[in-house]
Amino acid sequence: MAKKSAQVQSVRDAFRVLPESFDLAGLDPAAAPVGPKSKAEAAADMVEVGAQLDDLQEALYAEGTGGGRRSVLLVLQGMDTSGKGGTIRHVAGLVNPQGLHIASFKKPTAAERRHDFLWRIRRQVPAPGMIGVFDRSHYEEVLIARVDGLVPAAEWRRRYELINEFESELVGSGVTVVKCFLHISPERQKERLVARLEDPAKRWKYNPHDIEVRAKFSQYRSAYQDALVKCATPVAPWFAIPSDRKWYRNWAVARVLLETLQEVAPVYPEPSYDPLVELARLREADPLR
Amino acid sequence: MAKKSAQVQSVRDAFRVLPESFDLAGLDPAAAPVGPKSKAEAAADMVEVGAQLDDLQEALYAEGTGGGRRSVLLVLQGMDTSGKGGTIRHVAGLVNPQGLHIASFKKPTAAERRHDFLWRIRRQVPAPGMIGVFDRSHYEEVLIARVDGLVPAAEWRRRYELINEFESELVGSGVTVVKCFLHISPERQKERLVARLEDPAKRWKYNPHDIEVRAKFSQYRSAYQDALVKCATPVAPWFAIPSDRKWYRNWAVARVLLETLQEVAPVYPEPSYDPLVELARLREADPLR
Numbered sequence: 140m141a142k143k144s145a146q147v148q149s150v151r152d153a154f155r156v157l158p159e160s161f162d163l164a165g166l167d168p169a170a171a172p173v174g175p176k177s178k179a180e181a182a183a184d185m186v187e188v189g190a191q192l193d194d195l196q197e198a199l200y201a202e203g204t205g206g207g208r209r210s211v212l213l214v215l216q217g218m219d220t221s222g223k224g225g226t227i228r229h230v231a232g233l234v235n236p237q238g239l240h241i242a243s244f245k246k247p248t249a250a251e252r253r254h255d256f257l258w259r260i261r262r263q264v265p266a267p268g269m270i271g272v273f274d275r276s277h278y279e280e281v282l283i284a285r286v287d288g289l290v291p292a293a294e295w296r297r298r299y300e301l302i303n304e305f306e307s308e309l310v311g312s313g314v315t316v317v318k319c320f321l322h323i324s325p326e327r328q329k330e331r332l333v334a335r336l337e338d339p340a341k342r343w344k345y346n347p348h349d350i351e352v353r354a355k356f357s358q359y360r361s362a363y364q365d366a367l368v369k370c371a372t373p374v375a376p377w378f379a380i381p382s383d384r385k386w387y388r389n390w391a392v393a394r395v396l397l398e399t400l401q402e403v404a405p406v407y408p409e410p411s412y413d414p415l416v417e418l419a420r421l422r423e424a425d426p427l428r
Numbered sequence: 429m430a431k432k433s434a435q436v437q438s439v440r441d442a443f444r445v446l447p448e449s450f451d452l453a454g455l456d457p458a459a460a461p462v463g464p465k466s467k468a469e470a471a472a473d474m475v476e477v478g479a480q481l482d483d484l485q486e487a488l489y490a491e492g493t494g495g496g497r498r499s500v501l502l503v504l505q506g507m508d509t510s511g512k513g514g515t516i517r518h519v520a521g522l523v524n525p526q527g528l529h530i531a532s533f534k535k536p537t538a539a540e541r542r543h544d545f546l547w548r549i550r551r552q553v554p555a556p557g558m559i560g561v562f563d564r565s566h567y568e569e570v571l572i573a574r575v576d577g578l579v580p581a582a583e584w585r586r587r588y589e590l591i592n593e594f595e596s597e598l599v600g601s602g603v604t605v606v607k608c609f610l611h612i613s614p615e616r617q618k619e620r621l622v623a624r625l626e627d628p629a630k631r632w633k634y635n636p637h638d639i640e641v642r643a644k645f646s647q648y649r650s651a652y653q654d655a656l657v658k659c660a661t662p663v664a665p666w667f668a669i670p671s672d673r674k675w676y677r678n679w680a681v682a683r684v685l686l687e688t689l690q691e692v693a694p695v696y697p698e699p700s701y702d703p704l705v706e707l708a709r710l711r712e713a714d715p716l717r
Binding site: 197198201204205224227228231232235236237239241243274329332333336337339340342343344345346347350407408410412414417418420421422 | 486487490493494513516517520521524525526528530532563618621622625626628629631632633634635636639696697699701703706707709710711
């Protein structure tokens with residue numbers, strides 16, 4: 140895998156949010172700065188990515204069973220229809236589900252709201268050996284909370300720093316944090332909302348409130364701009380993924396996750412027993428031979 | 429799908445544990461009473477099974493978001509190396525991981541042991557809309573607990589009835605329970621233990637204690653015989669899956685799960701809104717059009 144790292148590294152760099160220059164409004168949601176030029180090319184690469192992800196996930200899981208403390212957390216954020224669910228299906232779906240911990244953060248319940256805003260998030264941090272996936276996250280607390288004025292401005296303004304401290308603490312405890320913003324255009328969102336309404340098997344994904352949220356597309360863009368810039372830290376980077384084309388989005392997130400795992404470089408634990416002794420026990424002293 | 433139910437039904441029936449006649453010692457772990465005759469045939473059918481499972485799982489999940497109360501629980505039991513983990517990877521891996529709730533039951537912790545033996549199990553019952561998978565389960569309480577004499581005989585003997593009551597309660601609350609025993613021969617188990625020891629990437633799966641457990645293969649067989657016969661109820665059936673060949677085991681569990689979901693026949697919820705009104709709102713009054 141080492142020989143591929145130069146090529147692979149460039150995928151993450153192509154999408155990395157650089158706080159000093161990042162401009163969400165100027166970012167093309169249909170861009171393809173790197174990687175496959177067609178759905179077929181992407182599909183072919185996904186086979187390779189899937190095999191590598193699967194291997195690395197198994198090693199991470201094994202490392203965890205051997206006392207390793209490391210895990211990976213993939214945070215997914217994006218407007219309605221940007222494809223958080225589809226990304227989970229097609230990217231997280233590439234690895235053994237036993238090594239996944241998926242958490243969806245809906246509107247906080249009354250019980251959750253009585254706690255600090257990070258309380259319910261902390262409870263879902265992936266255990267050692269696991270790949271955690273957050274479908275929405277603590278970032279909602281500087282997105283909808285800001286756009287809908289759910290808390291005073293002084294409160295959400297304070298949260299960027301609290302989030303950075305929280306993520307830094309996670310990283311310190313062995314969690315590799317990788318955050319992907321799925322960037323979709325308002326035009327593509329409209330197409331997808333229409334598609335949801337036209338297909339009886341997709342209507343459950345639609346909520347009339349989606350139109351109210353959509354009306355605030357530009358306010359959300361501002362809120363995302365700030366969240367990404369203020370919380371794209373060296374230890375917990377943000378990646379802005381062009382998501383108007385589903386196949387490109389899936390490919391990009393998969394490659395970003397793969398690179399992350401390659402950097403983590405999980406290792407199979409050394410056995411706490413002597414394999415040769417055990418082979419001899421099994422072969423020569425096996426009670427059932 | 430209805431047109432396939434006759435063929436499909438026969439898969440479950442081929443593996444169903446019939447309490448009056450079931451004899452585990454006489455069951456061939458390499459049998460193939462139904463279905464594919466080769467790995468290639470199985471792989472071809474798995475593509476079809478996967479597509480259908482994926483569709484049904486999505487409908488179940490959608491039903492749950494619409495207020496439906498139903499879920500499915502797949503219980504996996506079997507001796508070491510029988511392939512509980514592999515089945516999760518290859519069967520549960522066929523559906524969207526977001527709709528899965530996988531729980532592995534290891535040796536109970538001291539805290540868990542202070543509770544009733546079903547306490548930790550209840551906490552992992554799949555929520556509405558989910559497919560739950562148990563990697564080991566409450567059945568350990570009549571298997572290892574019996575074989576190793578962890579509790580008095582009077583205690584484990586009482587548990588069959590408690591388990592049946594528990595499962596009947598689950599079924600009453602909307603959980604469809606499907607239990608698969610992965611049946612492996614001692615010879616194949618030995619091969620797989622040797623393979624784990626010989627491959628550095630598989631050594632983490634091996635524990636020297638596995639040989640002690642293996643020495644009790646026939647006691648476990650008796651314990652399984654009783655557990656399967658006493659707890660194969662009409663509402664929560666057991667299926668004995670020949671598991672000496674991994675591809676056959678995966679195919680069989682996948683087909684059993686598929687049939688179960690076909691019987692559940694989840695339905696997409698009726699929208700709580702008028703799709704035509706929403707389409708008009710989106711097309712004509714869309715603030716972002």
